[in-house]
Amino acid sequence: MNEPPEEFARYRTRAAMLIRSPAELRALTVRAAGKLTSGGAQISDRLRAVRDELETLLALLRAWVEGEYREVSTRTLITIAAGVLYFVVPLDLVTDFIAGLGLLDDAAVIGYVAGMVREELVAFETWRKNGRKK
Secondary structure, three states, X not given: OOOOOOOHHHXXXXXXXXXXXXXXXXXXXXXXXXXXXXXXXXXXXXXXXXXXXXXXXXXXXXXXHOOOOOOOOHHHHHHHHHHHHHHHOOOOOOOOOOOOHHHHHHHHHHHHHHHHOHHHHHHHHHHHHOOOOO
């Protein structure tokens, strides 16, 4: 997916405000992790990779909020937070209540976000694997 999903700009605007509030950003990661685990049994093998990407996005946000990892651009933080917001909000482009279609919509957005910030995700994963030293 090369084009941003419809209405994604609205989520980016809210995300830009969120990254200024560590408490709100932390709460968002908790909410997203809860939604992710509550639907874990329903996730197909095809969506497992997207789930893994979302888990990495959430880990990066948490590490940034906790002050453990700062080697990430503001643009990336906003993009990740916007994707997580899209995942958490139940009334996005395709509502999550429509038999799995909402989950597919969320997966498309998470895939888009992960693709947009791929280089910084790779750097973050390298940092995590190397003992979190910086």
